[in-house]
Amino acid sequence: MSYVDDVIEQVIKQNPNEPEFHQAVKEVLESLRPVITANEDKFRRDALLERLVNPERQIKFRVPWIDDKGQVHVNTGYRVQFNSAIGPYKGGIRLHPSVNLGIIKFLSFEQIFKNALTGLPIGGGKGGSDFDPKGKSDREIMAFCQSFMTELCKYIGADTDVPAGDIGTGAREIGYMFGQYKRIRGVFEGVLTGKGLSYGGSLVRTEATGYGLLYIVEEMLKCHGDTIEDKTIAVSGAGNVATYAIEKAHQLGAKVVTCSDSTGWVYDPDGIDLNALKEIKEVKRERLTEYKKYRPKSEYHEGRGVWTVKVDIALPCATQNELNLEDAKALVANGVMAVAEGANMPTTPDAMDYLLANGVLFLPGKAANAGGVATSALEMSQNSERICWPFEKVDAMLKQIMINVYHNIDKAAKKYGYEGNYVVGANIAGFEKVVEAMNAQGIV
Numbered sequence: 001m002s003y004v005d006d007v008i009e010q011v012i013k014q015n016p017n018e019p020e021f022h023q024a025v026k027e028v029l030e031s032l033r034p035v036i037t038a039n040e041d042k043f044r045r046d047a048l049l050e051r052l053v054n055p056e057r058q059i060k061f062r063v064p065w066i067d068d069k070g071q072v073h074v075n076t077g078y079r080v081q082f083n084s085a086i087g088p089y090k091g092g093i094r095l096h097p098s099v100n101l102g103i104i105k106f107l108s109f110e111q112i113f114k115n116a117l118t119g120l121p122i123g124g125g126k127g128g129s130d131f132d133p134k135g136k137s138d139r140e141i142m143a144f145c146q147s148f149m150t151e152l153c154k155y156i157g158a159d160t161d162v163p164a165g166d167i168g169t170g171a172r173e174i175g176y177m178f179g180q181y182k183r184i185r186g187v188f189e190g191v192l193t194g195k196g197l198s199y200g201g202s203l204v205r206t207e208a209t210g211y212g213l214l215y216i217v218e219e220m221l222k223c224h225g226d227t228i229e230d231k232t233i234a235v236s237g238a239g240n241v242a243t244y245a246i247e248k249a250h251q252l253g254a255k256v257v258t259c260s261d262s263t264g265w266v267y268d269p270d271g272i273d274l275n276a277l278k279e280i281k282e283v284k285r286e287r288l289t290e291y292k293k294y295r296p297k298s299e300y301h302e303g304r305g306v307w308t309v310k311v312d313i314a315l316p317c318a319t320q321n322e323l324n325l326e327d328a329k330a331l332v333a334n335g336v337m338a339v340a341e342g343a344n345m346p347t348t349p350d351a352m353d354y355l356l357a358n359g360v361l362f363l364p365g366k367a368a369n370a371g372g373v374a375t376s377a378l379e380m381s382q383n384s385e386r387i388c389w390p391f392e393k394v395d396a397m398l399k400q401i402m403i404n405v406y407h408n409i410d411k412a413a414k415k416y417g418y419e420g421n422y423v424v425g426a427n428i429a430g431f432e433k434v435v436e437a438m439n440a441q442g443i444v
Contacts, residue, residue, distance in 0.1 A: 002033075002037070002040070003036060003040050003043060003044050003049065004029045004030065004032070004033055004036055004049070007025075007029060007049040007050060007053060008022075008025060008026055008029055010050070010053075011025045011053050015102070015105070017102065018100075018101065018102025018105060018106075019102065020102050020103050020105075020106040020320060020321075020345070021102045021103075021105040021106040021109065023106065023345070023349065024105075024106040024109050024110055024345060025053055025109065026349075027345075027349060027423070027427075028109070028113065028427050028431075029049065029053075031421075031423055031424040031427040031428070032427055032428060032431055034416045034417070034418075034428075035416065035428055035431065035432070036049070046439075046443065047443075048435065048438070048439075051438065051443075052083070052112075052434070052435075052438075053109070055080050055081060055082045055083075055105065055108065056081050056082060056083060056084060057080070057081040057155075058078075058079075058080050058081075058101070058105075059077075059078065059079040059080070059081070059127075059152075059155055060076065060077070060078055060101065061076070061077045061078075061151045061152075062074055062075070062076060062077070062151075063075040063076065063077045063129055063131065063144065063147050063148045063151070064147055065140070065143040065144045065146075065147045066143055067136075067140050067143075068137055068139060068140055075129050075130050075131040075144070076129060076130055077127070077128075077129045077148050077151060077152065078099070078100075078101055078104045078127055078128055078129065079104075079125065079126075079127035079152060079155060079156070079161070079163075080101075080104045080105050080107075080108040080125060080126055080127065081108075081123075081125045081155070081161055082105075082108040082109055082111065082112055082123070082124040082125055082126075083112045083123050083124045083434065083438075084123035085123060085434050085437035085438045085441060086115070086116060086121055086122065086123055086433065086434060086437045087115070087120070087121035087122040087123045088122060088123060088157075088158075088159055088160055088161055088162055089122075089123045089124065089125030089160070089161035089162070090111065090115055090122035090123060090124070090125060090161075090162050090163075090164070090373060090376065090377065091107065091108055091111040091115075091124060091125040091126035091127070091163065091164065091166075091373070092107075092126060092127070092128075092163065092164045092165055092166030092169065092372075093126075093127045093128050093129075093163045093164070093165065093166055093169045093173075093177075094107070094126070094127070094128035094129075094166040094167045094168060094169065095128060095129055095131050095132070095133050095166075095167065095168030095169050095173065096128070096130070096132065096167050096168050097130055097131075097132045098130070099128040099129055099130045100130065103128075103320075104126050104127060104128055105126075106320070106344075106345065107126040107166075107344055108124055108125050108126035109124065110124075110344055110345065110365070110366050111124035111125060111126055111373070112124030112430065112434060113366045113426065113427060113430030113431065113434070114365070114366040114367070114369070114370045114373060114430070115370075115373055115377075116429075116430040116431075116433040116434050117366060117367055117370055117405050117408060117409070117426060117429060117430050118370050118373060118374040118377060118401055118405065119401065119404060119405075119408075120374060120377040120378075120401075121377075122162075122373065122376075122377050122380075125161055125163075126166075127152070127163055128166065128168075128169075129144075129148060131144050131148075131168075132168070133168050133169075133173065134168075138172070141172060141173060141176065142176045145173050145176035145177045145180065146176060146177075146179075146180040148177065149176075149177045149180040149181050149184075150180060150184065152177075153180070153181045153184050153185055156181075156191055157189070157191055158189040158190045158191050158380070158383070158384075162190065162191060162192065162193060162376070162380060163177075163191075163192055163193075164192065164193040164194045164372070164373070164376045165193075165194040165240075167239065167319065169194075170194075170240065171194065171195075171196055171201075171206075174192055174193075174194045174195055174196075175195070175196055175199075177192060178191070178192050178195055178199070188200075189383070190379065190380050190382075190383025190384065193205065193376035193377075193379040193380060194206075194376065194379075195379070197388070200379075200382075200383050201379065202375060202376075202378055202379035202382055202388070202389070202394060203388070203389065203390065203391040203394050203395075204375055204391055204394040204395050204398060205372075205375050205376065205379055206240065206244070207244040207247070207248070208244075208371045208372045208374065208375035208376075208398055209240065209241045209244070209245075209342065209369050209371050209372030210240070210241050210242065210243060210244025210245035210246070210247065210248055210317070210342065210371075211244055211245075211247075211248045211371060211395070211398060211399075212368075212369065212370060212371015212372065212374065212375075212398055212399075212401075212402045213241070213245050213248075213315060213317070213340060213342045213368050213369055213371060214228070214245060214248040214249055214252060215248075215371065215398065215399045215402040215403065216340065216363060216367065216368055216370075216371075216402040216403070216405060216406050217313065217315075217338060217340045217363065217368070218252060219402065219403045219406045219407075220338070220340075220361060220363060220406055220422075221338065221361075223406070223410070224361065226337075228249070228252050228253065228254050228313075229252065229253035229254065230253060230254065230255075231254045231255070231311075231312040231313050232254070232255050232257060232310075232311045232312050232313070233249050233254050233255065233256045233257070233311055233312065233313045233314070233315060234256070234257065234258045234306055234307065234309050234311040234313070234314045234315065235249075235256050235258055235259050235272075235306075235315045235317055235342075236258070236259070236260045236265070236306045236307075236315070236316050236317055236318040236322060236323075236343075236346075237259065237260060237261070237316075237317035237318035237319075237342070237343065238259045238260060238261045238277060238280075238281050238288055239281070239317070239318075241317040241342045241343065241369065241372075242259055242315075242317040242318070242342065243274070243277060243278060243281065243282070245315055245317055245342055246259065246272050246274055246277070247274055249315075250271065250274065254313070255271045256271060256272045257269055257271060257272065257309060257311065258272070258306045258309055258311075259272055259277060259288065259306075260288065260304075260306050260318060261281075261287060261288045263287055263288070263289070263302065264287075264288060264289065264300055264301055264302045264303060265288070265300075265301050265303075265304070265305055265306045266288050266291045266292075266298055266299065266300055266301075267298065267299040267301070267309055268291075268295055268297070268298040268299075269297070269298075270295075270297065270298075273291075273294055273295050276291060276294035276295060277291070279294070280294075288300065307323060307327035307328075307330050307331050308327075308330050308334075309334070310334040310335065311331075311334065311336060312335075312336065312337050312338070313336065313337065313338045313339070313340070314331055314336055314338070314339045314340075315339075315340055315341075315342050316339070316341055316342060316343055316346035316347060317342030317343050317346075318343055318346060319343055319344075319346060320343065320344055320345045320346055321345065321346065321347075321348050322343070322346045322347075323339075323346055323347045323348065323351050324348045324350075324351050325348065325350045325351045325354055327351060328347075328350075328351035328352075328354040328355050329354065331355070331360070332354070332355065332358045332360065336360060337360065337361060338360065338361040338362070338363075339355055339360055339361070339362050339363070340362075340363035340368040341363060341364055341365035341368050341369060342365070342368065342369050343365060343369065344365050344369065345365055346365065347362075347364075352364075352423065356421060356423070361420075361422075362422060362423065363406075363422050364422060364423045364426050364427075366426050366427070366430065367405050367406070367409050367422060367425075367426040370401075370402070370405055371398055371401070371402055374398060374401045374402075375394065375398055378394055378397060378398070408425075408429045409422050409425035409426040409429050410422070410425060411425070411429070412424075412425040412426075412428040412429040412432070413425030413428070415428075416428060
């Protein structure tokens with residue numbers, strides 16, 4: 001049995017009931033076969049892959065908090081510090097009922113390679129809790145966040161582990177967590193990113209993942225002799241990533257015609273009204289059922305269906321495994337030319353294979369959604385300098401980082417005979433940088 005197969009088998013055996021983590025490891029290691037085969041004896045001797053797929057540290061803790069009625073609740077908190085070979089652990093905090101250890105491990109494993117692709121000195125980590133912020137008052141959110149940070153603060157720091165936002169964790173939650181960290185540790189440092197501008201946040205951080213997604217798609221199309229202008233785009237999700245992907249797509253001359261949330265999806269043939277979307281989701285925190293009140297000619301549909309619309313480009317920006325094989329077949333049948341992942345691992349493996357087999361340009365999340373963590377790292381730099389850069393500077397740096405990411409994954413794919421396969425290219429480019437650092441630091 002090959003070294004890759006041995007390690008995949010070990011991961012499944014040692015981490016039962018964690019399908020998302022298994023999927024992430026398989027996807028990465030399968031695409032790394034050419035690199036690993038060329039160095040198999042050395043990698044086996046050094047147990048390189050075993051060290052790569054085992055987190056440096058896994059933290060699990062209880063989070064008790066009291067609701068507005070005086071009832072005590074207990075949630076579970078997680079932080080997986082996966083790999084610090086190239087810098088402090090870096091990755092978001094996800095607050096969602098679906099969160100478990102396997103999902104956090106999958107996210108933090110992906111984060112290793114995504115962070116490496118940015119070219120910035122940040123390692124891979126991720127955290128979260130099965131707490132659901134939906135329907136909670138500000139005081140309840142604060143109670144949870146303070147309890148969560150009371151435990152987490154023991155394990156993080158500006159040069160150790162710098163969490164950020166993710167699903168369910170926005171500026172409000174980051175603010176409450178930062179305040180509690182500062183209160184307990186007695187230091188004002190850049191321990192969290194995604195902070196408010198009044199206390200160390202960075203301009204462009206809110207927009208970064210969505211903007212970065214469009215910057216890398218724009219560069220990919222440019223290198224294939226095309227342009228994003230006048231393209232029709234389907235976007236899933238209605239959160240931070242989706243909203244600012246829509247905004248940047250419109251700025252670049254494309255038209256986004258869909259968005260979605262957990263209950264249904266909207267089709268607006270005239271283009272999604274960004275002001276209406278922001279009002280519904282960011283101000284009123286309501287469901288997309290309200291969208292039709294703003295745009296009577298739009299259509300609202302319950303359930304799934306975003307990928308049935310005829311578009312040129314598809315941008316899954318909601319959650320993991322949201323685009324399946326049937327969706328991929330529908331997109332191909334409708335002539336889609338490119339799919340780029342705004343979320344983490346939103347495309348199932350069989351759907352990804354189908355898209356690649358049918359000549360669709362496919363950008364995996366570890367490359368396509370790296371703009372968020374890249375700008376988080378820029379926020380860390382600004383915090384270290386005690387300075388705030390202007391919007392235009394951060395935006396220009398973000399765009400250049402995403403352009404570099406595209407060319408790095410394209411170069412890696414070509415180097416190993418997989419031209420046009422950016423999944424392989426992204427994994428190899430990230431892997432080579434991390435492995436070089438791991439080898440230089442010895443068996444740790």
